[in-house]
Amino acid sequence: MIQPAARTTRRGDLPVPGQRRPSDSAGAVLRAVLDHGPIARSSIARATRLSAASVSGLAGSLLEHRLIREVPEAAGPPGIGRPHVPLDIDGDAVAVIGVHIAVPRTTVALLDLRGRILAQRQDLHRDKHPDSVIAALIERIAALRHDHGARRRVLALGLATGGWVDSSQGTVVEHPALGWNDVPIGAALAGATGLPVRIDSNSRALLRAEQLFGAAAAQARGSAVLLFVGNVVDVAFSSGGVIHQGPRSAAGAVAHLPVEGCDEVCSCGRTGCLQAAVSERVLVRRALAANLIARPDIHGIVDAARDGSAEAFALLDERARLVGRAAALLHDLFDPEVLFVAEGGANRLPEPLETVRAQMRPGVAGTVRASSFPAHVLATAGGAVALDHVYAAPL
Numbered sequence: 567m568i569q570p571a572a573r574t575t576r577r578g579d580l581p582v583p584g585q586r587r588p589s590d591s592a593g594a595v596l597r598a599v600l601d602h603g604p605i606a607r608s609s610i611a612r613a614t615r616l617s618a619a620s621v622s623g624l625a626g627s628l629l630e631h632r633l634i635r636e637v638p639e640a641a642g643p644p645g646i647g648r649p650h651v652p653l654d655i656d657g658d659a660v661a662v663i664g665v666h667i668a669v670p671r672t673t674v675a676l677l678d679l680r681g682r683i684l685a686q687r688q689d690l691h692r693d694k695h696p697d698s699v700i701a702a703l704i705e706r707i708a709a710l711r712h713d714h715g716a717r718r719r720v721l722a723l724g725l726a727t728g729g730w731v732d733s734s735q736g737t738v739v740e741h742p743a744l745g746w747n748d749v750p751i752g753a754a755l756a757g758a759t760g761l762p763v764r765i766d767s768n769s770r771a772l773l774r775a776e777q778l779f780g781a782a783a784a785q786a787r788g789s790a791v792l793l794f795v796g797n798v799v800d801v802a803f804s805s806g807g808v809i810h811q812g813p814r815s816a817a818g819a820v821a822h823l824p825v826e827g828c829d830e831v832c833s834c835g836r837t838g839c840l841q842a843a844v845s846e847r848v849l850v851r852r853a854l855a856a857n858l859i860a861r862p863d864i865h866g867i868v869d870a871a872r873d874g875s876a877e878a879f880a881l882l883d884e885r886a887r888l889v890g891r892a893a894a895l896l897h898d899l900f901d902p903e904v905l906f907v908a909e910g911g912a913n914r915l916p917e918p919l920e921t922v923r924a925q926m927r928p929g930v931a932g933t934v935r936a937s938s939f940p941a942h943v944l945a946t947a948g949g950a951v952a953l954d955h956v957y958a959a960p961l
């Protein structure tokens with residue numbers, strides 16, 4: 567007897583695809599120009615495996631939108647037929663806004679398509695309530711656009727912060743150090759600025775920046791881990807170039823990883839958490855108590871160490887040892903091609919980075935690097951979230 571045919575699978579029966587976007591050909595062309603420009607159309611076709619006709623059409627659209635430009639070819643032997651006019655990123659016509667929210671302050675920056683900071687401002691919070699921070703951000707973004715971005719078309723706004731950031735919903739789910747819960751900041755900023763807005767965690771944002779523009783971009787596009795250490799601590803990892811988000815983007819919460827020998831009380835109420843042990847606030851408080859610094863932030867401690875203060879060095883070294891132990895554990899878990907430590911000391915001084923490396927198991931210290939953006943970590947983080955959006959689907 568013939569069995570009745572099973573019901574046809576319909577679109578609604580299929581699992582919802584994950585957060586990976588479909589590959590966008592214009593994005594592939596723009597990334598090829600970013601990586602290899604100035605580059606001829608024929609070479610873009612080879613790099614992207616697109617047909618010459620597709621590349622020509624997409625390049626035309628990208629030129630029209632002034633994301634790329636034609637550059638005069640370097641003098642060479644005269645060719646036959648139509649000259650190859652190489653293409654490069656247009657650094658002058660467009661920009662993105664990068665926003666970062668730290669525990670004490672906000673950073674608002676304007677960046678070009680290469681992730682270069684064109685202008686930025688940092689302001690202490692007047693009040694840490696989400697409504698006040700968002701209202702202040704809207705003013706600062708408008709001021710920055712007015713003062714520095716008037717001649718450029720702004721393509722997108724990216725925001726990075728600590729805690730649990732749900733990038734698919736544009737919500738800061740939990741930021742205990744700021745006392746925030748379920749803040750729909752993406753929609754608030756999109757409504758006020760009229761820009762496409764994307765948000766993500768510090769560590770995922772900085773890993774994306776490493777993949778796009780970093781000094782070890784090739785490895786970062788393979789498998790990578792990025793450990794962000796500021797007042798908050800979070801981690802991101804990627805495999806096959808894809809940064810893992812997890813359900814509701816909850817991956818990367820290492821703030822409460824237990825560490826030995828720490829009696830600081832954490833925001834979770836316990837002692838012995840990594841975030842409490844290495845938090846900038848704790849470090850700055852100790853440096854102030856010992857009268858070591860003039861400027862009450864991590865840069866003040868780095869400056870004091872650079873000026874020869876052994877006590878400031880010891881503070882940074884102790885922190886680097888704790889960060890290194892966490893990094894070693896993460897390295898054992900993921901075995902990445904590269905592990906970035908975005909930490910104020912290691913970013914600017916060789917010794918704390920060496921202390922971090924010294925905690926790793928033998929043979930892998932060489933895969934540990936500081937951030938590629940030591941002078942502008944926070945602005946770069948926010949900007950990378952926006953640029954990720956632009957490079958994914960530029961048209």
Ligand SMILES: [Zn+2]
Binds near residue numbers: 821822832833835839
């Ligand atoms: Zn804790």
